Amino acid sequence: MKIRDIKTIEERRKFIEKKVKRSLSAIKVYPQGLEAAQFKNCENMIGAVQLPLGIAGPLMVKGQLVKGEYYIPLATTEGALVASVSRGCKAASLSGGVKVITRNIGMTRSPVFKTSGIEKSIVLESWLKNNFSRLQKIAQNTSAHLQLLKIDASIAGRNIYVRFYFDTEDAMGMNMATIATQEVSQFIEKETGAECISIASNFDVDKKPASLNFILGRGRKVWAEALIERKIVAEVLKTTPEKIHEVAINKCLIGSAMSGSLGFNAHFANIISAIFIACGQDAAHVVEGSLGITTTDIVDSNLYISIYLPDLAVGTVGGGTNLPSQKEALSILGISGGDGGENARRFAEIVGASVLAGELSLLAALAEGSLASAHQKLARNK
Numbered sequence: 509m510k511i512r513d514i515k516t517i518e519e520r521r522k523f524i525e526k527k528v529k530r531s532l533s534a535i536k537v538y539p540q541g542l543e544a545a546q547f548k549n550c551e552n553m554i555g556a557v558q559l560p561l562g563i564a565g566p567l568m569v570k571g572q573l574v575k576g577e578y579y580i581p582l583a584t585t586e587g588a589l590v591a592s593v594s595r596g597c598k599a600a601s602l603s604g605g606v607k608v609i610t611r612n613i614g615m616t617r618s619p620v621f622k623t624s625g626i627e628k629s630i631v632l633e634s635w636l637k638n639n640f641s642r643l644q645k646i647a648q649n650t651s652a653h654l655q656l657l658k659i660d661a662s663i664a665g666r667n668i669y670v671r672f673y674f675d676t677e678d679a680m681g682m683n684m685a686t687i688a689t690q691e692v693s694q695f696i697e698k699e700t701g702a703e704c705i706s707i708a709s710n711f712d713v714d715k716k717p718a719s720l721n722f723i724l725g726r727g728r729k730v731w732a733e734a735l736i737e738r739k740i741v742a743e744v745l746k747t748t749p750e751k752i753h754e755v756a757i758n759k760c761l762i763g764s765a766m767s768g769s770l771g772f773n774a775h776f777a778n779i780i781s782a783i784f785i786a787c788g789q790d791a792a793h794v795v796e797g798s799l800g801i802t803t804t805d806i807v808d809s810n811l812y813i814s815i816y817l818p819d820l821a822v823g824t825v826g827g828g829t830n831l832p833s834q835k836e837a838l839s840i841l842g843i844s845g846g847d848g849g850e851n852a853r854r855f856a857e858i859v860g861a862s863v864l865a866g867e868l869s870l871l872a873a874l875a876e877g878s879l880a881s882a883h884q885k886l887a888r889n890k
Contacts, residue, residue, distance in 0.1 A: 562583075580858070616714070671688055678845070678849055736868065752804060755871050776797060779859075783862060814862050
């Protein structure tokens with residue numbers, strides 16, 4: 509018997525227990541309702557892996573849609589992370605909160621077509637521009653919640669890489685974009701004679717760090733900023749604006765440039781991964797969320813801090829957002845289901861504000877010299 513032929517979660521787990529000669533008593537523990545995941549989220553499901561879920565905050569967020577105090581769910585195994593983000597939340601909130609602006613760039617999918625040569629590739633590039641409305645209609649027919657926003661293209665000899673941008677409303681939308689791209693690509697082949705080599709060509713760029721996504725954006729762009737009063741920096745963060753600013757320049761900017769990093773920040777991925785896992789996002793998109801810049805400045809002796817996320821792929825419907833625990837985590841943020849794209853936008857605003865809080869606290873710990881001691885206190889086995 510093969511594991512794929514076994515029909516139930518319990519039977520699969522017992523099959524593996526017998527094969528490896530180990531009891532999997534912890535893996536069999538999961539909330540009621542998670543069984544449905546075997547049909548749409550996880551093949552060959554044998555149970556679940558539990559992760560600690562902590563709460564940071566409250567954090568005062570002043571977004572375009574989100575305004576108020578929020579408690580941030582963070583699923584992590586890294587001791588000191590939740591405490592650090594909470595400290596950043598406190599400092600930012602006492603100083604008036606975090607201002608956030610988002611922009612929907614669209615989820616991208618990029619097929620590659622082969623032509624007879626560069627002249628035909630140029631002709632195809634023009635054809636795509638001239639037939640945009642036809643392609644847009646074909647894409648929209650695949651889902652009532654999807655719209656083709658724009659097309660970029662780049663030519664390399666007989667290959668033309670086409671980058672489609674889709675508004676997928678409240679879904680992260682990778683599957684929707686893929687299905688739409690399949691239909692559009694078949695139409696392009698039929699109309700132009702170009703051969704689609706692959707509907708995914710890495711010109712997307714999906715689940716990989718890339719300068720293209722840094723420059724053009726993908727999913728949603730998020731900007732967040734806060735002005736932390738000097739008194740709050742001293743009382744809550746135990747350092748000075750000048751020391752944090754110096755660390756930010758030397759670590760996030762110069763240090764990143766020296767290493768050739770695409771992440772000019774302290775630890776975006778720490779906060780994004782914890783929120784993504786808690787709230788049912790595709791964890792592989794954390795690599796894209798790690799792109800971005802943290803900047804600081806001194807304004808009237810206070811600390812100005814901002815973060816820029818050029819590539820944040822989030823959704824409040826689909827994927828893992830409807831799993832029992834993840835759905836509850838989203839409910840902590842007051843976000844549930846679809847709302848014409850507004851809920852995903854709200855979620856992006858909260859994520860951006862949370863990332864800023866995490867950056868603020870870590871930079872302060874480095875400036876103060878307490879990073880090692882904090883981890884020794886909170887992240888060591890007792």
